Amino acid sequence: MLFFLETVISGLMAGVMYSLVALGFVLIFKASGIFNFAQGVFALFAGLALYDFISEDGWFYDLFGFALPVWLGIIATMGVMVIVAWLVERLVLRHLVNQEPIILFMSTIGLAYFLEGVGDILFGSDVKPLDIGLPQGASDYLLDNYNLYVEKLEVVAAVVAAVLVIVLAIFFQKTRIGRALRAVADDHQAALSVGISLRTIWVIVWSVSGFVALVAGIMWGSKSGIQFSLSLIALKALPVLILGGFTSVPGAIIGGLIIGVGEKVAEVYAGPFVGGAIENWFAYMLALVFLLIRPQGLFGEKIIERV
Amino acid sequence: MRLKLLTKALAVAAVAMPLTTAVADAAELTIPGTIYRTGPYAPNGIPWANGIADYYAMLNERDGGIEGTKINYVECETAYNTKQGVECYENTKGIGSGALVYQPMSTGITYQLIPKATEDKIPVFSMGYGRTSAANGKVFPYVFNMPATYWDQASVFVKYAGEKEGGMDKLKGKKIALVYHNSAYGKEPIRTLEELSKKHGFELMLLAVDHPGQEQKATWLQIRRERPDWVFMWGWGVMNQVAIKEASSIRYPMDHFIGVWWSGSENDVTPAGEDAHGYLSATFHASGDNFRAHDDIKKFVYDKGKGHGDRDRIGEVLYNRGIVAAMWTSEAIRNAMRIHNTKNPTGEQVRDGFESLNVDAKRLAVLGLEGFTYPLQVTCENHTGPGKVALQQWDAKKGEWSLVTDFYSSDRDVIDKLIAEDSMAYAKENNITPRTCN
Numbered sequence: 001m002l003f004f005l006e007t008v009i010s011g012l013m014a015g016v017m018y019s020l021v022a023l024g025f026v027l028i029f030k031a032s033g034i035f036n037f038a039q040g041v042f043a044l045f046a047g048l049a050l051y052d053f054i055s056e057d058g059w060f061y062d063l064f065g066f067a068l069p070v071w072l073g074i075i076a077t078m079g080v081m082v083i084v085a086w087l088v089e090r091l092v093l094r095h096l097v098n099q100e101p102i103i104l105f106m107s108t109i110g111l112a113y114f115l116e117g118v119g120d121i122l123f124g125s126d127v128k129p130l131d132i133g134l135p136q137g138a139s140d141y142l143l144d145n146y147n148l149y150v151e152k153l154e155v156v157a158a159v160v161a162a163v164l165v166i167v168l169a170i171f172f173q174k175t176r177i178g179r180a181l182r183a184v185a186d187d188h189q190a191a192l193s194v195g196i197s198l199r200t201i202w203v204i205v206w207s208v209s210g211f212v213a214l215v216a217g218i219m220w221g222s223k224s225g226i227q228f229s230l231s232l233i234a235l236k237a238l239p240v241l242i243l244g245g246f247t248s249v250p251g252a253i254i255g256g257l258i259i260g261v262g263e264k265v266a267e268v269y270a271g272p273f274v275g276g277a278i279e280n281w282f283a284y285m286l287a288l289v290f291l292l293i294r295p296q297g298l299f300g301e302k303i304i305e306r307v
Numbered sequence: 308m309r310l311k312l313l314t315k316a317l318a319v320a321a322v323a324m325p326l327t328t329a330v331a332d333a334a335e336l337t338i339p340g341t342i343y344r345t346g347p348y349a350p351n352g353i354p355w356a357n358g359i360a361d362y363y364a365m366l367n368e369r370d371g372g373i374e375g376t377k378i379n380y381v382e383c384e385t386a387y388n389t390k391q392g393v394e395c396y397e398n399t400k401g402i403g404s405g406a407l408v409y410q411p412m413s414t415g416i417t418y419q420l421i422p423k424a425t426e427d428k429i430p431v432f433s434m435g436y437g438r439t440s441a442a443n444g445k446v447f448p449y450v451f452n453m454p455a456t457y458w459d460q461a462s463v464f465v466k467y468a469g470e471k472e473g474g475m476d477k478l479k480g481k482k483i484a485l486v487y488h489n490s491a492y493g494k495e496p497i498r499t500l501e502e503l504s505k506k507h508g509f510e511l512m513l514l515a516v517d518h519p520g521q522e523q524k525a526t527w528l529q530i531r532r533e534r535p536d537w538v539f540m541w542g543w544g545v546m547n548q549v550a551i552k553e554a555s556s557i558r559y560p561m562d563h564f565i566g567v568w569w570s571g572s573e574n575d576v577t578p579a580g581e582d583a584h585g586y587l588s589a590t591f592h593a594s595g596d597n598f599r600a601h602d603d604i605k606k607f608v609y610d611k612g613k614g615h616g617d618r619d620r621i622g623e624v625l626y627n628r629g630i631v632a633a634m635w636t637s638e639a640i641r642n643a644m645r646i647h648n649t650k651n652p653t654g655e656q657v658r659d660g661f662e663s664l665n666v667d668a669k670r671l672a673v674l675g676l677e678g679f680t681y682p683l684q685v686t687c688e689n690h691t692g693p694g695k696v697a698l699q700q701w702d703a704k705k706g707e708w709s710l711v712t713d714f715y716s717s718d719r720d721v722i723d724k725l726i727a728e729d730s731m732a733y734a735k736e737n738n739i740t741p742r743t744c745n
Binding site: 003006007010011013014017116117120125126127129131136137138143149151220223224225227228229230231232233236263264267268271272275276277279280 | 531
């Protein structure tokens with residue numbers, strides 16, 4: 001029973017880590033109707049930039065002879081992500097207003113390859129061990145007293161995710177910009193007609209998404225070091241989005257938790273009977289089942305198109 | 308203005324033409340490198356590729372190439388993707404007077420190239436990876452996997468575990484887990500370990516990890532529950548770093564955790580920091596840059612600004628693996644040139660060079676690599692050579708690997724039987740009549 005509990009807790013914690021990536025997708029989709037395939041690369045890029053600012057290995061140190069303290073490094077990285085968001089709007093999105101969603105989606109695939117290449121050129125492909133002081137390893141207290149294995153880093157990630165969701169919910173529901181974001185998501189042209197600046201909104205939402213990517217990059221980077229495989233975590237977010245719904249912030253969290261627990265329980269209890277490594281497969285199967293029953297996901301908006 | 312430009316263009320063409328002709332006329336040894344400097348496995352692919360490229364560059368700068376013929380080393384990016392690897396092969400095999408040898412740097416790519424390269428008569432040198440049964444030179448005339456295979460490593464790991472338990476008979480009733488990359492590469496040792504588990508009576512637990520291995524919680528929960536006595540790992544890239552961290556989190560003893568030689572570089576242990584202290588991995592060569600060949604690389608390549616990587620990373624485990632790969636390859640080409648008395652050997656002749664390769668201790672000393680690896684002899688029948696494996700241990704405090712065992716020989720009774728079975732099955736499937744070796 002204790003082992004089952006451990007499996008469920010580990011699944012929940014892993015799910016939170018997936019949700020951190022899924023949140024970035026939701027934000028952009030919710031506000032602009034674009035499925036941003038580059039979200040995983042955003043997390044990688046943000047992680048690479050942060051490492052460069054705070055370590056003595058990067059070109060920032062080479063240029064100025066000192067590394068930034070972590071808090072300043074995070075702010076500087078956020079600045080980089082805002083610049084990236086501005087460039088994305090200026091060079092990509094501006095030219096694709098009112099295009100079909102598939103065109104916008106394709107442009108984000110191109111963006112993913114481009115950013116990955118730029119990241120490689122700027123920061124190099126080496127593994128960068130990210131240590132910003134987050135706790136690592138299992139909780140000794142729980143392990144020694146209750147023989148319960150819980151990763152400290154993942155507990156921190158859960159707290160961070162909870163705070164993020166609250167902040168984002170307030171931002172979307174209570175602020176003027178949040179309402180403008182939702183208006184743009186509903187209809188680009190209608191939003192333009194009431195005086196909402198599409199360009200500004202896009203820069204804002206891509207910046208916020210860049211911030212979420214930075215948080216995801218920090219958490220995943222602290223777990224395994226900043227490296228290019230980080231861009232593939234986007235694939236982990238896909239089943240989460242299908243399950244939770246592409247437009248729901250709480251959906252990204254709940255979806256992540258269901259996927260996390262589902263895949264861990266499946267791997268541990270069913271895996272040994274079918275040769276193992278069913279985690280990824282199971283997550284997508286679960287998502288597929290949901291697509292059949294509830295295409296909009298648990299919390300997504302049902303789209304009714306009248307012909 | 309236009310006339311001026313035209314005159315300049317003509318002048319450039321006039322100067323360049325004889326050069327181009329000269330390059331085309333001069334014999335060159337074309338060695339394509341199907342490398343990966345991008346993608347999720349780049350952190351490991353880069354130092355490995357740098358070691359190879361720097362060694363060839365050193366031979367060109369210091370000796371004018373091999374036996375006086377320049378090496379044309381052509382890199383082609385695969386991103387560790389099998390399809391891209393095959394594309395690279397097709398695009399580079401015809402360069403110059405033809406590619407002389409391929410090092411696929413991936414088991415998946417090796418599997419795809421085996422029939423193609425055999426057809427094209429170009430040797431494939433999958434150094435310590437790829438298809439293990441390619442050791443049988445009678446069935447695989449163009450594939451070489453020296454100095455040891457995955458099966459040798461699996462056998463040596465079991466031998467080491469038995470030694471530490473107090474004898475091979477003490478393995479009976481013990482539990483050994485294999486954590487493996489869920490790919491052709493990761494699955495290679497399973498057959499041998501199954502055989503060895505029958506022979507020694509230990510229980511084998513198989514735990515697959517999907518590409519790229521960023522998330523392994525379920526795997527390590529199972530290890531926590533089952534508490535195997537030993538954990539062996541066939542990992543690559545981020546899978547290694549995550550596994551070492553997870554092992555440390557569940558307080559698995561690092562000195563009972565052994566990685567294949569693709570799970571034993573600085574990249575794999577550094578992200579885990581102090582937690583990786585005591586972790587073991589296989590190797591067949593030394594680490595560090597205190598060899599004459601390294602000095603020559605610094606002097607003839609880096610001092611001239613022609614180095615492929617960072618000077619301070621010369622001597623890392625995967626960099627040195629690149630050096631040893633390039634060294635054996637260049638020695639095989641040298642052999643071919645001598646045997647066939649030519650400055651411009653073909654792939655088929657380089658195959659002969661590989662099959663008469665004998666890099667003994669004396670030759671290693673001449674090459675500036677004394678004690679760097681063990682003496683190696685390849686024959687027509689045996690494309691693996693000695694099949695010896697040593698274990699190295701990571702000292703997190705010093706930040707260095709050190710050899711903790713001698714070079715062990717694998718369990719030949721089991722391995723040779725498996726190689727014969729597997730290679731003959733391949734021959735039957737592909738209608739290959741094994742050649743005779745005289």
